[in-house]
Amino acid sequence: MNKKEWKEEQERVDFVLSEVIVREHDLKEKLGDVKTDVINIRKNFWEDVTVNLDNAEEAAETFASIKQQAELMSESERRHKHDIKQLNNLHKLKHSPYFGRIDFLENGESNSESIYIGTSSFVDQTGMEFYVYDWRAPISSLYYDYGVGAGQYDTPMGTIAGDIKVKKQFIIKNGKIQHMFHTGITIGDELLQEVLGNQSNSEMKNIVATIQKEQNQIIRNEKGRLLIVQGVAGSGKTSAALQRVAYLLYRYRDTLSADEIVLFSPNPLFTSYISTVLPELGEENMQQTTFQSYLQHRLGSNWRLEDQFDQMEYVLHRKEDPQYAARIEGIKVKSSIQFINYIDHLIDSLSSSGMIFKDIIFREDTLFSKAKIEKYFYRIDRTIPIPNRLHIVSEQLLKEVRAFELNEQKQEWVDREIELLDIEVLTKVHNKVEKEKQKESDVFYQYEREQELLRALVVKRKLKRVRDSISQFRFLDVTSIYLNLFKKELNEFMTHWPEICSTTVEQIKEKFFLYEDVTPYLYLKGKLEGFQINTLIKHVFIDEAQDYSPFQFAFIRQMFPRAKWTVLGDFNQSIYAHSNTSSFLTLETLFLSSEIIKYDLKQSYRSTSQIIEFAKHIVQASIEPFNRNGEKPKVIKVKDKKDLILALSRRIKIKLESYGTVAVICKTKAESETLFNALHKELDVRLITKDSAGFDSGVLIIPSYLAKGVEFDAVIIPNVSSSIYANKNESKLLYTICTRAMHSLELLYHDTVSPLLLNCPSTSFEKQIE
Numbered sequence: 001m002n003k004k005e006w007k008e009e010q011e012r013v014d015f016v017l018s019e020v021i022v023r024e025h026d027l028k029e030k031l032g033d034v035k036t037d038v039i040n041i042r043k044n045f046w047e048d049v050t051v052n053l054d055n056a057e058e059a060a061e062t063f064a065s066i067k068q069q070a071e072l073m074s075e076s077e078r079r080h081k082h083d084i085k086q087l088n089n090l091h092k093l094k095h096s097p098y099f100g101r102i103d104f105l106e107n108g109e110s111n112s113e114s115i116y117i118g119t120s121s122f123v124d125q126t127g128m129e130f131y132v133y134d135w136r137a138p139i140s141s142l143y144y145d146y147g148v149g150a151g152q153y154d155t156p157m158g159t160i161a162g163d164i165k166v167k168k169q170f171i172i173k174n175g176k177i178q179h180m181f182h183t184g185i186t187i188g189d190e191l192l193q194e195v196l197g198n199q200s201n202s203e204m205k206n207i208v209a210t211i212q213k214e215q216n217q218i219i220r221n222e223k224g225r226l227l228i229v230q231g232v233a234g235s236g237k238t239s240a241a242l243q244r245v246a247y248l249l250y251r252y253r254d255t256l257s258a259d260e261i262v263l264f265s266p267n268p269l270f271t272s273y274i275s276t277v278l279p280e281l282g283e284e285n286m287q288q289t290t291f292q293s294y295l296q297h298r299l300g301s302n303w304r305l306e307d308q309f310d311q312m313e314y315v316l317h318r319k320e321d322p323q324y325a326a327r328i329e330g331i332k333v334k335s336s337i338q339f340i341n342y343i344d345h346l347i348d349s350l351s352s353s354g355m356i357f358k359d360i361i362f363r364e365d366t367l368f369s370k371a372k373i374e375k376y377f378y379r380i381d382r383t384i385p386i387p388n389r390l391h392i393v394s395e396q397l398l399k400e401v402r403a404f405e406l407n408e409q410k411q412e413w414v415d416r417e418i419e420l421l422d423i424e425v426l427t428k429v430h431n432k433v434e435k436e437k438q439k440e441s442d443v444f445y446q447y448e449r450e451q452e453l454l455r456a457l458v459v460k461r462k463l464k465r466v467r468d469s470i471s472q473f474r475f476l477d478v479t480s481i482y483l484n485l486f487k488k489e490l491n492e493f494m495t496h497w498p499e500i501c502s503t504t505v506e507q508i509k510e511k512f513f514l515y516e517d518v519t520p521y522l523y524l525k526g527k528l529e530g531f532q533i534n535t536l537i538k539h540v541f542i543d544e545a546q547d548y549s550p551f552q553f554a555f556i557r558q559m560f561p562r563a564k565w566t567v568l569g570d571f572n573q574s575i576y577a578h579s580n581t582s583s584f585l586t587l588e589t590l591f592l593s594s595e596i597i598k599y600d601l602k603q604s605y606r607s608t609s610q611i612i613e614f615a616k617h618i619v620q621a622s623i624e625p626f627n628r629n630g631e632k633p634k635v636i637k638v639k640d641k642k643d644l645i646l647a648l649s650r651r652i653k654i655k656l657e658s659y660g661t662v663a664v665i666c667k668t669k670a671e672s673e674t675l676f677n678a679l680h681k682e683l684d685v686r687l688i689t690k691d692s693a694g695f696d697s698g699v700l701i702i703p704s705y706l707a708k709g710v711e712f713d714a715v716i717i718p719n720v721s722s723s724i725y726a727n728k729n730e731s732k733l734l735y736t737i738c739t740r741a742m743h744s745l746e747l748l749y750h751d752t753v754s755p756l757l758l759n760c761p762s763t764s765f766e767k768q769i770e
């Protein structure tokens, strides 16, 4: 790139920055005025409305005047918020106004236009000339989709085609161009090399300057209702998801807000890791939750619930338990499509018989027997869906409660309850009757009337629980219906069904749910009582989707019936016992095939090509590594188990000389705790647990399943001996751990190395003895 070109580009940067400074100054002044406006409107709110409630007409006028004033206030507040957002965007532009340029000659035009692309738009005072285009603007997609030559982009008015004459990339820091390249379709290997070569961070970074073509298609897709992205480790699935949220918020800014989008993430650590990306792009964060907290919320506080990490610990760590094989089979069965069908079949049959109800008790007597409720239920037309039939039953019961209530007011127990009433209640009733008495002037009437009101009040209060439980269908015994599933033979070929049944019944009777039971139970409950649907959510994002069972998908689908879905996962990283490829297939059955769009990302960006060349053989994955070089992974043999700690400590110290974040990724919580206890006196290490809400740089000791979705400069796997990673079905776990490493990967073992590494060619790693 010649000096002249560089000089011209720097002059343009200087010019844009000078305009940014002017705009910033104007905006700050305006912001001051708007703020004063907002404060004044708030202060003078009641002075500026005339309150007169003398008659209906005056009251209506008062109401209109309050409404007008409130609208004025919310409009000023909205303007204030908007201006603050703009000011924030200007701050960012001042540092680095843009990262790309294309010169585009639209078909039929004689001059090409230079389009500069940055994180937000910046337009001249007239609003006619774009100094910078937002990366999400329709024209900006040219930058991500094409190299120099023919190109086209879609706009709401149709497709615009033309010729890209120039395509350049910039790195601008503090207003100075640091690098400038002419590039092809793959947005600058040079820039990607630089970005990916940086050290990791406890916060994920946005990728808008280097979005790749296949990622851009995911980010901007607007067609399907279900977008499924299968992508290899480090292919940018999470990044694409987050930039997609930013894109949707921009594209539908008049109709979509951040709280109408929900993202299900694998754990709280991941939630905190990704939480800075959207604010960095000038957008608010979407709602974020884990499926676990969602389940807990739905189940209510009466139940204890095992979480998915405890289930995982059991699966990884309790192989000696005599019930182990049965539990594993139970987890698989209860997450399977076969079990959904089994439950659906049961639900169908419940239409004509088999519903289990509970008596409704009032003051220790049966108010409505389960037999009576059952009779009411089954006399309703069978073609009516079960939740609607329950609703009809509940209406009938409530009607009868009303009749019962009137009768009950005459009972003796009511007198005793009246005596126990608070003085405030008695006074209130007394005053009420006193007011009425002025019209009647009858002392006898007053006593009778007070008693009448107090009786009504006492009975109403006592019946409140009954009414609530009727309206909430608490007369339905979902737990017993669920447990009935475990009385029948599900599959004659299943080895452990009797044990699965007895454990399930035992646990649930103790009011404890194993993780694998919660979703089927809630699914059954929802199907019977009607799901508490959320119609506000317009987009559901599910990251690490390979870890969801078909049941969990079916359940989430019921919860958000109106939402569009973006689901991202990698079959090779399915680490849970229930995981199988059929999850995605089930998900697809929940949508019409015309509504589904699928993408397959093969290129990995996170790790050096040496790490990928080694790790891919653990699961025989087909991955294209990004061309970034580093050291080969090291497989290090130590003398014995005792020496492992010493060697680990040495390796950590060496890694800390070059890297900011070194993660020691263990298989289980117990292994992590043991290492932490052995190391923390000598080294500054941090133990990550399922409740950790974030991490800083330094040395982290972390169990495998909590490292999902995150990345570290250097990863050390402290023990890949054959005694630890022995089973074939743990290869995905080992692969997932290895692919958390960006620049350096080391694996330690004693005695013999895990058979899971036997497929890695000897040329793909370095052997070392410590």
Ligand SMILES: Nc1ncnc2c1ncn2[C@@H]1O[C@H](COP(=O)(O)OP(=O)(O)OP(=O)(O)O)[C@@H](O)[C@H]1O
Pocket (backbone or CB within 6 Å): 192, 195, 196, 205, 206, 207, 210, 211, 212, 215, 231, 232, 233, 234, 235, 236, 237, 238, 239, 240, 570, 573, 605, 606, 708, 709, 710, 711, 739
């Ligand atoms: N186009 C890109 N430009 C720059 N960096 C990128 C790009 N795509 C991905 N990356 C980087 O690659 C790393 C992996 O990305 P991300 O975590 O989104 O991948 P993933 O597919 O969700 O990974 P995994 O499934 O292994 O958790 C991140 O550091 C991300 O910033």
